[in-house]
Amino acid sequence: MFRSRANTNDEKASTDKVTTDLSRDPQAPKGRPTPKRSAAQSQRRRAVTPTTDRKEAAKRQREVRRTDLAKQREALASGDERFLPARDKGKVRRFARDFVDSRFCIAEYFLPMAVIILVLSIVQVPGIQNIALLLWLFVIVLIVVDSVGLWFRLKKQINLRFPDEPKRGAVAYGLMRTLQMRRMRLPKPQVKRGERP
Numbered sequence: 001m002f003r004s005r006a007n008t009n010d011e012k013a014s015t016d017k018v019t020t021d022l023s024r025d026p027q028a029p030k031g032r033p034t035p036k037r038s039a040a041q042s043q044r045r046r047a048v049t050p051t052t053d054r055k056e057a058a059k060r061q062r063e064v065r066r067t068d069l070a071k072q073r074e075a076l077a078s079g080d081e082r083f084l085p086a087r088d089k090g091k092v093r094r095f096a097r098d099f100v101d102s103r104f105c106i107a108e109y110f111l112p113m114a115v116i117i118l119v120l121s122i123v124q125v126p127g128i129q130n131i132a133l134l135l136w137l138f139v140i141v142l143i144v145v146d147s148v149g150l151w152f153r154l155k156k157q158i159n160l161r162f163p164d165e166p167k168r169g170a171v172a173y174g175l176m177r178t179l180q181m182r183r184m185r186l187p188k189p190q191v192k193r194g195e196r197p
Contacts, residue, residue, distance in 0.1 A: 076186040087173070088187055092158060092165050096174035098197030099154055101189035105178040106139075106146045112181075113139050147175055 035043075075083035081094070088097075117139070120132035155171050177185060191197055 077188055079187050079190045084187060090165075092162050092167055092170045093173055095158065095161060095197055096154060096170045097177060097185075097187065097189070098191045099157060100150070100174045100177045101182070101185070102191045102193060102195050102197055103150070104193060105150065107143045107175075107178040108181050110139070110143060110179065147178065150178065151175060 071083040072085060074080070076085075076088075081089060087093075113135075117132050117136050120135070121129055123129065123132075151171055154174050158167050158170055182189060
């Protein structure tokens with residue numbers, strides 16, 4: 001209120017200078033006008049759009065996938081390690097496959113036995129239905145006992161032969177293989193029954 005007019009004008013000029021300096025972005029390019037929105041959007045679209053045709057790229061990708069699947073199918077039939085799927089690759093998995101394939105497992109005959117038991121249980125004779133029920137229980141107990149024994153033997157052999165290799169899931173992989181009939185297994189069995197892996 002009791003200030004002189006000269007001091008107030010100086011303060012006003014200095015504050016105006018500071019605010020104009022702060023409002024300007026120090027990294028903004030200088031010397032050219034801001035582009036219009038339509039021009040900026042079209043420039044962005046050109047940068048995002050690939051130079052090759054989308055249909056051609058999809059066709060090429062399908063061809064690559066088809067050849068990879070064909071190689072994988074051949075590898076599953078021949079046992080070629082290079083093109084096997086990731087779940088079947090490795091020395092430990094190969095040993096688990098060979099260990100299971102060299103033995104007779106009750107679990108591989110589960111499906112045919114289940115069909116026979118189902119047919120017996122459909123017959124309207126109470127005696128045959130009771131036999132089918134007992135047979136069903138007997139088959140399940142045999143499969144469980146055989147699988148538990150195979151679990152311990154396979155785990156012991158894997159730990160002895162591959163102490164430094166990663167063994168996670170190899171025993172379960174072998175047990176899942178026992179549930180398939182021998183001629184339906186993929187990769188195809190590379191050892192005969194009774195042959196030591």
